[in-house]
Amino acid sequence: MSRGDPQVSTSNPSPAQIKRWRQYLADERAEAAVYRDLAKRRTGEEKTILTALAAAEGRHEQHWLNLLGDHAHPPLRPSVRNQLLGLLARRFGSVFVLALAQRAESRSPYASDADATDAMAADESIHEEVIRGLAARGRNRLSGSFRAAVFGANDGLVSNLSLVMGMAATGVGSQVVLFSGIAGLLAGALSMGAGEFVSVRSQRELLDASQPTQITLSAAASLDLENNELVLVYLARGMSRDVAEHRAAERMGQFSCDCDPSLSLQPEQFEATNSHETLGTAWGAAGSSFCFFASGAIIPILPFLFGMTGMGALVLACVLVGIALLGTGAVVGLLSGASPLWRGLRQLAIGMGAAAATYLLGLLFGTVVG
Structure with missing residues (x-):
């Protein structure tokens, strides 16, 4: 059995164990509440992710309830850190809360606590990466x-x-x-x-100077097929020669095929499309x-x-x-x-x-x- 399995836990836990477990229980409840509060302010994929994190914290909560039994009452207050997280999540739901939650997950004691299961310790490590990914979106916007x-x-x-x-x-x-x-x-x-x-x-x-223009749309029809400089345009934009030649031939109306979707004519997307939004005015x-x-x-x-x-x-x-x-x-x-x-x-x-x-x-x- 893995460490922390309820079946191998002592039936008569020590006062120190009970105190520690009750604190874990309070913190798990508080963290689940934080993720639920954050989920209320999100939509789509982010809402789904945060709801799943709350459910995972609920499973951890149940683990400590099983160990504590009658010792689970009365409930303790969560740590000051988790109380602050909860307050911020309810009032703001901003990237600051996610950054704090990321730090909280990274400092989980489960990896060194024999009463926590290996799965719980692994969960907390993964949670840190999940929160890091969510926080990164807000950090990029800021x-x-x-x-x-x-x-x-x-x-x-x-x-x-x-x-x-x-x-x-x-x-x-x-x-x-x-x-x-x-x-x-x-x-x-x-x-x-x-x-x-x-x-x-x-x-x-x-x-603006680096943004490719759509001059190829108007000039393609008049280009010399024997000396097709349109290929040079696509080579300069970073395409391989095969892709550039295929794209140039298709642009000039020589043929159109779906043999390789990566070569076929598609709307041209440029990396700088959203750069102006990032820069602002x-x-x-x-x-x-x-x-x-x-x-x-x-x-x-x-x-x-x-x-x-x-x-x-x-x-x-x-x-x-x-x-x-x-x-x-x-x-x-x-x-x-x-x-x-x-x-x-x-x-x-x-x-x-x-x-x-x-x-x-x-x-x-x-x-x-x-």
Whole structure:
């Protein structure tokens, strides 16, 4: 028998086993509820997948019920993590919930617990991959705007904090520091907006230039059959010579057959078809970059805006920026299925390191000039 088979479990479980099983039972019920709540907000294939995951968690729930017997009552509360998942699933049902669920599935204890069956441990491993696939769809939809948001906000936080710290270290007055921070906010936000506008516009123009035209439809009838340059068109698009020659002959009306569907004339599909949707508009990208940078850059100058001066203002600015960096790092960690804490601390270390280096350079510059 495999490990965890109810037939070989002890008839008199220890208090530690009962406590652990009851927690597993509560968590399985909570996870099943999360998948059902997510399924309510989905349609088609995604709804079917999430419903199947809820059913699998129900089977795991039954396993612990069988082991617990009369010890299953009263029910325990699920873990804080699963309570949070349930709340988010009921309120939002977003990719963040799927990212959290992916991380939860990856940390299942069943692989090392003798009271869980091999099938249950395997289920949890597969569930992680299923959720990873579902979350990937949402991540792809978010990738462009999310990149701009994180990059813009972090750039504003770090660059303007560094500017404020560097200026303050030189010994100039608080008013000069404030105006420097405002100038840094405006200059950086405008630069980010302009840069994103040019980047997206240029990329769209490159896509337009790379998109194949349908000139072959009008030119094919007049081409020289002996020197058929239409073959070159299809070779340049990546087709093999056999496929290119077959497609060119068919396009010119020499023959049509269904002998090999992969060679037959079909509507031409191009990889760049949806690329414009992924990029978005240049003005939209510029506006979002401006706003995200400004939202980050205003945080380091908030203490100065409210009249604080000196070291107290600098310390508060660092604290506020540190909290914001932890938050953006945690969001990146959640969406990537990694540890939110580790990503937040990494973001914090990078930002504070840049600010500290600028502060030291400001001190050096102030000493040399003074």
